[in-house]
Amino acid sequence: MRDLTERALSTATVRGATYADVRIVHRVDESITVKSGRVEGVASGESEGFGIRVLVDGAWGFASSHRLDGNEIDRVAADAVRIARASATALRHRVQLDDRPPAHGTYATPVVEDPFAVSLETKIGELLAADKVASSVRGIAFTESTYAAMRSHTIFAASDGSYTDQTITHVGSGIETNAIEGDEHQRRSYPDAGGGWQSAGYDYIRGLRLADHAGALSEEAVELLSAPQCPSGNMTIVLDPSQLYLQVHESCGHPTELDRVFGTEASYAGTSFLTTDKLDAGFRYGSDLIDIVADATAPGGLGTFGWDDEGVAAQAVPLIKEGIFVGYLSSRETAPRIGRQSGGAMRADGWNRIPLIRMTNINLLPRPGMSLDEIVADTDDGLYLRSNRSWSIDDRRLNFQFATEVAYEIKGGKKGRLFKNPTYTGITYEFWRSCDAVGDERSYVMLGTPNCGKGEPGQTGHVGHAVPGARFRNVQVGVGKW
Amino acid sequence: MNEPNDAAEWLVLAEEVLDLAAKGGASQAEVVVQADDAALTRFANSEIHQNVAESDARLSLRFISGQRIGVAATGRFDPAALKALVETAGAIARNVEPNADFVSLPGPGPRPIPDLPGAYSAATAEATPELRAEGVRAVIAQADRAEVTAYGSFATTTETITVANSLGVRASAARTWSQLITVSMGPGGGSGYAEAAAVDATTIDAGALGQEASDRALATVDAVAIEPGDYPVVLDTYAVVDMMDMLGYLGFSALAVQEGRSFVEIGKRVGSELVTIRDDGADPAGLPMAFDYEGVEKQRVELMTRGVCTGLVYDGQTAAHDGVRSTGHGLPAPNSYGPFPLNMVMEAGTSSRDELIGGLERGLLVTRFHYTNPVHPKLAIVTGMTRDGTFLVEGGKIVGPVRNLRSTQSYLDALAGVSAVGRDRRCLKGFLGGVVVPAVRIDSWTFTGATEH
Structure with missing residues (x-):
């Protein structure tokens, strides 16, 4: 591939680029969906192409193509330069990149059992077995079990001499079960809504043991149909990791993206309340118990890699330390504007997308002291909320509202009856400041989402979140009328 | 080759x-x-x-x-x-x-x-x-x-x-x-x-x-806080797109009905007499599309006629299930979500924008919604924030900008409360396709929270 990357960089430089990088990406994927006892779809895909990013006169240009040959590389490199020159006609600040040593080397996701080597029959069989258990419960309207795997091989080369070769493997699987009666539709899912995902091999899928959880899941979905409506009011809530990871994602991950802070997502996903005047100013994001780190080296995370998509080595960047805001997710372009080096968070959704600042693995660190069960036992009166059902947050990442699939009443330190349709809402920093218990290593689990949307044209990011459970006080629960 | x-x-x-x-x-x-x-x-x-x-x-x-x-x-x-x-x-x-x-x-x-x-x-x-x-x-x-x-x-x-x-x-x-x-x-x-x-x-x-x-940016400077609650609203076209997207996503697919997760029952009144919604891939006012991803010519489907549910979109598999012909709304296979209306059109009304706003004694004008998501899919209860232009209207006149609000609202109840429809429409990009929509006035909309800007 070196001949192709060198041709791309040479053409771009000759045409006037002061900086250029090229990514050649080959991606394979497969997916299986089993719905209500039958195989709904099995698909296999392959994609290959390259993208060239250039700086000309301080302005960005990017062009890409699926035709991987020398002539097309010349055409696309020239197109990228032309696009950059058009960008320069509406430019007020020339782009400056931070200095970093050229990147060299290889990285591959550690995989015990190659998911692409496991037989289709085995994969389908495990989904059908789980689905059969879930469907057998009286009152279930439909069930869906899913499996997916993808592997990306990326060659990155830049005009500063960088050349890296990475192979990333992601797998995910889960089951959801649905009970419907009249206007009531209740869903339960495992390991969380959208399935469990990691950078790993098929060994992770086997470890999920979907069939072992399917029966109880369906019984709970049916039970929810006749469960009382979740009460409203200001309450203590304990969030299971299957909900807390998305709370971290929406109200800690996205607001710390430095491109949002600088406005480059303003017209689409929005900006951030976390303006740069709050950095190094002691801004209290959460209680003393809150330590959040963006860790691209965390084992198993969907945001784990060797280098980001502009050749910055994977690293762990503290974002919140003992409740105080201390850092951003950043890039080579944005970090120098706050006097720092890139934290290595530039990631692209394939060869045809430009890298953007994306979450890596945004992890809420566990606190020695109490297990999640002990937190529940320590709670006199409250709710235990599990598995996300709905999410929404404003364009500066302040006012959020989440719904979960189920709430369990906590009375006298014990989990009791179910409530249906729970929701809770708050303001980001007020919510995190109200946290008075974070679980220890025993509930700390790596979860993640393969469908984080950002950017125009749209990009789907795979991001990880390792979280324990946690407790929050005086939270507004029960929103809306039905 | x-x-x-x-x-x-x-x-x-x-x-x-x-x-x-x-x-x-x-x-x-x-x-x-x-x-x-x-x-x-x-x-x-x-x-x-x-x-x-x-x-x-x-x-x-x-x-x-x-x-x-x-x-x-x-x-x-x-x-x-x-x-x-x-x-x-x-x-x-x-x-x-x-x-x-x-x-x-x-x-x-x-x-x-x-x-x-x-x-x-x-x-x-x-x-x-x-x-x-x-x-x-x-x-x-x-x-x-x-x-x-x-x-x-x-x-x-x-x-x-x-x-x-x-x-x-x-x-x-x-x-x-x-x-x-x-x-x-x-x-x-x-x-x-x-x-x-x-x-x-x-x-x-x-x-x-x-x-x-x-x-609009100049008109929203120094927005003031307003108490959440129920307000009559005028939704500008950009906000109406969100309603169309959600209704298409939650209800108008034949598979959603076959699985029992849709609000649609053919013949059931959902909206006011003023609400007519169709999917029409040939409408030149939108972003036309002649056929679907199964190669079936797109049919014009009347989804809601004067407030009454009148149709669904089908792909090959859901059509076979119901013994009807596909309406040309299949998505690329494999597709577990079913068919989707990619060219939704809401029929225009007779009101000018000033008349829509003029009909609010005390209410809110909402330019657009942000990051909406279903809370209760079957009742089409959706939560989301207002954004980029929310105004208080009193006596039929815009009196000033207000800070953004969170709504948690049944879009079905909203359709039932449509009291006026704009005569001007815009072609906008929806969730998956082109959407043609007017602005609307709705008798009541539930705002459940507020933010700081």
Whole structure:
């Protein structure tokens, strides 16, 4: 591939680029969906192409193509330069990149059992077995079990001499079960809504043991149909990791993206309340118990890699330390504007997308002291909320509202009856400041989402979140009328 | 053969793959090719900060052996890659359980699929980075005039979709779309939005959109807090798109009804007499599309007529389940979500914008919603935030901007409360397709929270 990357960089430089990088990406994927006892779809895909990013006169240009040959590389490199020159006609600040040593080397996701080597029959069989258990419960309207795997091989080369070769493997699987009666539709899912995902091999899928959880899941979905409506009011809530990871994602991950802070997502996903005047100013994001780190080296995370998509080595960047805001997710372009080096968070959704600042693995660190069960036992009166059902947050990442699939009443330190349709809402920093218990290593689990949307044209990011459970006080629960 | 360059050449390639599938033992087969040439110029802080282009193509094969189905896709078109594709899809089909709901791929329709000349614009297909930059500069000039800052994007896309199957379906066409969105932001927290979508990029008046967004940003400076609660509202067109998207997502799919998760019951009144919604791939006011991803001509489907549920969109499988013909709303296989209305149109009313607002004794004018998500899908209860222009109206007049609010609202109740519909409509980009919508006035909308801006 070196001949192709060198041709791309040479053409771009000759045409006037002061900086250029090229990514050649080959991606394979497969997916299986089993719905209500039958195989709904099995698909296999392959994609290959390259993208060239250039700086000309301080302005960005990017062009890409699926035709991987020398002539097309010349055409696309020239197109990228032309696009950059058009960008320069509406430019007020020339782009400056931070200095970093050229990147060299290889990285591959550690995989015990190659998911692409496991037989289709085995994969389908495990989904059908789980689905059969879930469907057998009286009152279930439909069930869906899913499996997916993808592997990306990326060659990155830049005009500063960088050349890296990475192979990333992601797998995910889960089951959801649905009970419907009249206007009531209740869903339960495992390991969380959208399935469990990691950078790993098929060994992770086997470890999920979907069939072992399917029966109880369906019984709970049916039970929810006749469960009382979740009460409203200001309450203590304990969030299971299957909900807390998305709370971290929406109200800690996205607001710390430095491109949002600088406005480059303003017209689409929005900006951030976390303006740069709050950095190094002691801004209290959460209680003393809150330590959040963006860790691209965390084992198993969907945001784990060797280098980001502009050749910055994977690293762990503290974002919140003992409740105080201390850092951003950043890039080579944005970090120098706050006097720092890139934290290595530039990631692209394939060869045809430009890298953007994306979450890596945004992890809420566990606190020695109490297990999640002990937190529940320590709670006199409250709710235990599990598995996300709905999410929404404003364009500066302040006012959020989440719904979960189920709430369990906590009375006298014990989990009791179910409530249906729970929701809770708050303001980001007020919510995190109200946290008075974070679980220890025993509930700390790596979860993640393969469908984080950002950017125009749209990009789907795979991001990880390792979280324990946690407790929050005086939270507004029960929103809306039905 | 060399990689195809146009719709006719893609059809030839698709037929070659069908031949390979037949030789590989397929009892039926379908090839779908999606080829895109897309470019997007993005701006923020009144300068271009991203500027991208892509040339992509993807061929998907649905290989059917009795009722066993395998799907494989590739972005490589050399003979070895296509041979491997057929082998992969065939191997999947041989290894899966039969799909008892599968009856057959669709056959050719009763008439040839007509061309939709209004679906394609050479001006969009040939749009240059310089043309997009010119549009961006026009937006920025309006922001500069108003002393606010411009953000947004200008996209131009050509999509060539080709469908061929072993029963004789042959459909191939190129279509174009363009979209310009902009947010203007100013001191004092002012923020305003404007958007347009069109088949022909050169019909988008970038300067006018820049002015609209900038004027709105100036009008929202120093917004004041207002108590959440129930208010009558006027939803501007940008906010109505969200309602159409959610209703399409939650209810108008035949599969949603078959699975019992939809609010739709044919003949049931849901909306007021003023609400008529259809899906019409041929409407030149939208972003036309002649056929679906199964090669079936798109039918005009009356989804809601004067407030009463009157229709659903179908793909091949859901149509077979109900014993009807597909309406031409299939998405690419495999697709567990079912058919989708990609060209929703809400019928215009008779009210001017001033008349809509004039009908509010005390209420809110909402420009758009942000990050909405269903809370209770079957009741179509949706939560989300207002954004980029929320105003208090008293005595039929806008009296000033208010800080953004969170709503948690049943969109069905909202349809029932529609008391006036605007006579002017916009073509906008929805969740998956083009949407044509007017502004509406609704008797009551539930706001459940507030934010700081």
